[in-house]
Amino acid sequence: MSSNAQAPVPHFIRNIIEADLVNGKHTGIVTRFPPEPNGYLHVGHAKSICLNFGLALEYNGKCNLRFDDTNPEKESEEYARSIQEDVQWLGFQWDGPVRWASDYFGQLYNHAVELIKQGKAYVDDLSAEKMREYRGTLTQAGKDSPHRERSVEENLDLFVRMKNGEFADGSKVLRAKIDMASPNINMRDPAIYRIRRAHHIRTGDAWCIYPMYDYTHCISDALEGITHSLCTLEFEDHRPLYDWVLDNITIGCHPQQIEFSRLELHYTITSKRKLLQLVTEKHVSGWDDPRMPTIQGMRRRGYTPQGLREFARRIGISKSDNTVDMGVLEACIREDMEASAPRVMAVIKPLKVTITNFDEANAQSREAGFHPNHPEFGSRMVPFSREIWIEADDFAESPPEGWQRLTAGGEVRLRYSYVMRCDEVAKDASGNIKELRCSIDADTLGKNPAGRKVKGVIHWVSCAHALPAEVRLYDRLFTVPEPDADKNVDFCTYLNPASLTVAQGWAEACVKDAPPETIYQFERLGYFCTDRREHQPGGKLVFNRTVTLKDSWSKG
Ligand code: ATP
Ligand code: MG
Numbered sequence: 001m002s003s004n005a006q007a008p009v010p011h012f013i014r015n016i017i018e019a020d021l022v023n024g025k026h027t028g029i030v031t032r033f034p035p036e037p038n039g040y041l042h043v044g045h046a047k048s049i050c051l052n053f054g055l056a057l058e059y060n061g062k063c064n065l066r067f068d069d070t071n072p073e074k075e076s077e078e079y080a081r082s083i084q085e086d087v088q089w090l091g092f093q094w095d096g097p098v099r100w101a102s103d104y105f106g107q108l109y110n111h112a113v114e115l116i117k118q119g120k121a122y123v124d125d126l127s128a129e130k131m132r133e134y135r136g137t138l139t140q141a142g143k144d145s146p147h148r149e150r151s152v153e154e155n156l157d158l159f160v161r162m163k164n165g166e167f168a169d170g171s172k173v174l175r176a177k178i179d180m181a182s183p184n185i186n187m188r189d190p191a192i193y194r195i196r197r198a199h200h201i202r203t204g205d206a207w208c209i210y211p212m213y214d215y216t217h218c219i220s221d222a223l224e225g226i227t228h229s230l231c232t233l234e235f236e237d238h239r240p241l242y243d244w245v246l247d248n249i250t251i252g253c254h255p256q257q258i259e260f261s262r263l264e265l266h267y268t269i270t271s272k273r274k275l276l277q278l279v280t281e282k283h284v285s286g287w288d289d290p291r292m293p294t295i296q297g298m299r300r301r302g303y304t305p306q307g308l309r310e311f312a313r314r315i316g317i318s319k320s321d322n323t324v325d326m327g328v329l330e331a332c333i334r335e336d337m338e339a340s341a342p343r344v345m346a347v348i349k350p351l352k353v354t355i356t357n358f359d360e361a362n363a364q365s366r367e368a369g370f371h372p373n374h375p376e377f378g379s380r381m382v383p384f385s386r387e388i389w390i391e392a393d394d395f396a397e398s399p400p401e402g403w404q405r406l407t408a409g410g411e412v413r414l415r416y417s418y419v420m421r422c423d424e425v426a427k428d429a430s431g432n433i434k435e436l437r438c439s440i441d442a443d444t445l446g447k448n449p450a451g452r453k454v455k456g457v458i459h460w461v462s463c464a465h466a467l468p469a470e471v472r473l474y475d476r477l478f479t480v481p482e483p484d485a486d487k488n489v490d491f492c493t494y495l496n497p498a499s500l501t502v503a504q505g506w507a508e509a510c511v512k513d514a515p516p517e518t519i520y521q522f523e524r525l526g527y528f529c530t531d532r533r534e535h536q537p538g539g540k541l542v543f544n545r546t547v548t549l550k551d552s553w554s555k556g
Contacts (some may be wrong), residue, residue: 002478003053008058012495013051013258017059017228027226029061033087033094034217035067039199039272040294041289043308043329046090051260052230054093064224065094069102072198080201082287086295091305101216101496102202105224108211111219111249112193115244116155118449120248121192122148123158124175131173134180135188143181143190162195165208169195176215180242186241189215198532207278216244222253229255232262233319263315265329267476268293269484274491276420283495284477286332287303288532289545291477291499301384301474302519302546303309307336316401326476330547337519337546338529342370345415346507346522346543348471352372352435352463356384356423357442364445380510382416387463389506391524394458395436404456406445411449411457415523419444419454459523466480466506469541471528472502513537519546 020026025536026445031052037040043048056063061262061277065087067076084098101108115121126134136142162172172462174193185503197208221229229242236259246254257540264270270293278284278292290301298308312556315324346409355363370377371487372488385442412419418440426434439482441449448454477499483491511520511530515537518530526549 001411009316011315012319013228013260013317014055014231015332016256016258019479020058020227025159025225029059029230030064030095030225031061031230032064032066032099032224032226033055033402034068034220035083036074037076037083038071039079039276040082042268042270042272042275042294042295043268043298044296044462045086046308047228047263047312047315048232049087049090049092050309051317053087053090053094054309055228056095061227062095063092064096064099064226066099066101066220066224068217068220069100069202070210070212070213071198072196072200072210073449075201077201077353082296086299089299089305090308099220099224100492101211101220103199104220105203105207105211107223108216108219111251112159112211112215114249114336115155115176116159116174117152118153118248121156121174122150123162124148124191124278125188126171128170129295132191132244135185136180138185141215142185145175145179145189148177148180148189159193162193162209163207167195167198168479170195174209176241176244178241184237184240186214186238187244189474190241191472192245200488214238214243215243218245218253218257219249220325221255222246222251225253226255229257231259233256233259234262235259245293246428253540254347255296259317259319264321264323265293266323266325267478267483269478271484274484276405282493283492288384289473289529291474291538292332292393292432293477296550299517300529300532301544302517302527303333304336304340304519307333312335321374333547334527337521339373341519341521341527342415343372343521343523344370344508344511345382345388346390346469346471346505346511346520346525346528347459347461347466348473348503348505348516348522348525349392351395353388353390353420353421353460354435354437355386355388355440356437357439359442360386366416366446369440379482381464381509383462384414384417385462385464388414388437388460389463389466390458390460392433395422395433397433405457405458411441411452411454413444413454414440415457417445417460418442418451420422430485459525461506461508463506465509467509467512467541469505469507469543471503471505471545472531473503473545475499475501479510507541507543509527511541514541525549 033052053063134143173191175189178187179187193209239257241255288296288300364471368382369379397459399407420438420440422438428434478494479496483494516532527546528543529546535542
């Protein structure tokens with residue numbers, strides 16, 4: 001990695017925290033990561049996780065994991081489990097137990113009663129449609145609901161009866177009484193409780209009213225003693241409401257909400273709802289399909305926690321647009337693997353080569369280290385034999401200018417082995433190349449041939465020794481940088497039909513017992529990871545291409 005890797009990058013949130021610690025506003029910091037368990041986490045969440053947990057680590061503070069579980073219909077245990085797994089896989093640990101907004105349903109209810117008693121909340125019977133109409137627009141003030149002036153007693157009575165299940169879903173809501181003429185629409189008497197008979201993953205059927213996100217979030221933060229509540233920019237306009245709620249209840253803690261920009265990644269999407277659509281419409285094999293920008297998908301593809309954390313560090317934190325090229329993420333992954341992945345040979349698009357002058361008695365094999373800079377990774381023999389596989393793309397009958405690989409009558413160095421000449425190209429009836437007949441120069445093992453230069457070096461494997469391997473090659477999931485930019489076009493229109501290619505290749509036998517999630521560099525081809533789900537050590541070998549060796553994204 002470059003020398004500045006891992007050094008903290010200064011940003012405005014860090015400045016705020018440092019000022020708060022220096023001037024004594026806080027003696028320590030407490031942050032939280034607050035996902036809704038309504039889908040799998042994606043690369044944008046990874047940014048938020050690295051920020052919240054990273055700051056806590058750096059300033060010796062604490063970071064909570066709190067599920068924002070206020071929409072029972074969309075939430076599930078499966079999502080909650082995967083989110084915990086993802087946070088830990090990224091290398092972080094939350095402080096204390098996993099927390100749930102639903103742990104606070106009792107307190108949230110009591111604070112709602114507190115607001116009602118002060119005349120700061122009321123029960124409204126307007127239909128959703130009417131309520132929208134009364135809310136006004138950006139340029140037009142809203143109108144007071146006819147129920148806005150209900151007495152405290154009536155509101156208390158109605159709210160208790162809402163809780164007791166006396167009213168139909170959607171027939172009433174509890175609203176904060178703030179200001180229907182506020183220029184900020186979020187302050188025009190926002191709903192804070194709604195009636196919804198839905199089974200909740202934690203509280204079952206105990207409640208038929210559920211608190212709204214804005215109301216729940218600030219109170220949960222305060223109950224946990226959060227010092228800095230970091231969220232994405234779309235919540236900027238909600239901050240006055242966050243502050244209003246905490247200013248109008250008795251709670252003794254008022255965290256500071258600070259917004260930063262969301263991460264958007266080119267050629268993919270970062271919205272749980274849209275990722276869910278890809279899964280349910282079966283455009284991908286599941287949430288952990290290696291083409292998905294989910295943490296599970298990236299993990300299965302072979303991305304590493306270190307690489308993702310470095311990515312988060314590099315893209316930084318700010319309030320300005322954070323649309324990042326895939327190349328930045330891939331560079332972080334590549335750099336991490338360059339030093340850590342053992343190197344072996346594999347052939348993805350095999351072309352058979354017969355060595356016509358192979359002589360069992362004299363043909364020798366060489367030993368090769370797994371990494372040029374890491375002798376401690378060990379070594380293995382690279383067996384040579386009469387038949388070998390080479391990459392079909394490494395042979396050209398009529399090569400372009402400057403070709404340094406194999407061609408009819410030409411020579412090439414077999415990596416860790418002999419110099420080989422192609423003497424004959426064997427074709428089938430329709431003219432397709434079936435195999436090459438080549439000969440080796442026996443005097444070139446580990447040394448240059450006498451009297452001539454052979455520039456090209458190609459990888460290969462011995463047919464008798466190599467193991468069959470399924471190799472999955474991934475390309476970008478979409479054909480355009482911003483597939484969801486146009487609201488009138490379904491983003492699925494831009495799915496890349498060639499985002500997955502499955503190849504049947506051959507790999508050196510030394511990978512035979514690799515457990516799932518082992519990363520190799522296949523020399524000259526890229527980094528490959530044994531599949532978490534389908535690879536069987538000693539059995540069916542399945543590799544996912546994590547990333548190519550060079551940046552294939554940048555133009556030119
Ligand atoms: P989505 O729009 O994908 O459903 P969300 O914001 O609704 O995302 P949450 O589960 O509410 O998902 O998010 C948990 C935390 O992660 C929030 O603090 C949110 O601001 C943050 N987060 C979500 N998406 C991104 C992103 N693209 N970049 C940075 N942070 C994000
Ligand atoms: Mg959200």
